[in-house]
Structures are given as C-alpha cells and as structure tokens.
Amino acid sequence: MVTDVKDFELLGGPTTMTGYSRPSEGKLTAVTRILGVCTAIVVCGVGVDVAYHRHVMGFYVTAASAVIFFLEITWAISLFIQVCIRNDDSLCWGCWSGVLAITRGWRRAILYLPLSCILAWKPHRLWLSFVAAALLAVLSLLHIVSSALSRRGNELTGSADCVGESLLNTRPESYDRFEDVLVTEVLDDGIPGSTCRMAESDGEM
Incomplete structure (x- = not known):
C-alpha cells in the first residue's frame, strides 16, 4: 500500500509505526506542502506577467506553475482517491501509485532547480521572478532533505515506503x-x- 506521504501499519516494535512520522518530519512535511502551493502561485504570477508583456517564455512558466501545483497537491489527490476507491488492487490506484513513485521526493528537484535557474537568469525586469527562483530553490532543498530523512527512517525501522504520499491506509x-x-x-x-x-x-x- 502506498503511504510520501507519502500514507499506518504496526511494526514489530511496541512504539514504532511506519505510517506515522516523527514530529520533526511532520513539521517539515507541513512546511513543504504550504511552501509548495505558495511557490506554484508565485510562479504562475510570474508566468502571467511575462506572457502579458508578450514574451513566449511566460506561457512555459505558466504551464510549469500548473505542473508544480499538481505535484504539490498529490497528497490531497491521494487522500481523495483512497476515500473514493478504498481498494489497493484497483487499476486507478495502481496507475496513481506509479505516478507518485515517479514524481515523489527528490525527483521534483529535477524540475524545480532548472526552472529556478531560468527565472533567475532571465527575470525580464520583474523582481518577482527572483522571488520565484528563490522559492523554487528552497522547495527543492526541502524535498531533498525530506526524502533523505524518510529514507533514513525507513532503513532504521526496516520498513519500505513505496510512495510516501498517502494519508489513509485502508x-x-x-x-x-x-x-x-x-x-x-x-x-x-x-x-x-x-x-x-x-x-x-x-x-x-
């Protein structure tokens, strides 16, 4: 079952649970999710402004902001799918699990970091472009740190978290x-x- 977030089963130990994260990881996850949505909004604003001034790059940045927003709300989509389907063997959940496996954790930095560099390199006289670039860089770092902490926790507990995005584990x-x-x-x-x-x-x- 999926679980980033990825998603709660008991381990052999009396006090350890695979689905529940430690307080520090929980706070980091909450900060990352909030910052992710804010970053998508700021990047969208940059893209719209650049496109308004008739730069082709604005359309690509706007499309990238939609992708960022999608990636940053995958935990909510996972929750919705699990509540509606409640079947781990369904085709829909299997496809969604594959999407999460490809886009979770540090893999998002592969998209965020190049986009951050592009926005900082060609701001088109828009100061908000530097803000968006900084937010993308910070968000990439948070995803990398969160992925490292999650992997370390899984190694210590001996559990395998295949996606890490789910909130319910039915x-x-x-x-x-x-x-x-x-x-x-x-x-x-x-x-x-x-x-x-x-x-x-x-x-x-």
Missing part, C-alpha cells in the same frame, strides 16, 4: 482479522457458560 484484511478474533473470543466466553448451565440442568433432572 486495510480491509486487518478489520477482517479483528472481527474474527472478536467473534472467536465472544464464542469462547459464551461456550463455557452455556456448558455449565446445561450441566446444572442435567443435575436437576
């Missing part, structure tokens, strides 16, 4: 096992009582 088999155990315990608790009552009734007879 495991129907876990609920089935829980129900089986609960029913078994109820039956075990009920059988001795019924046996004793039958024995008492036999004695009275």
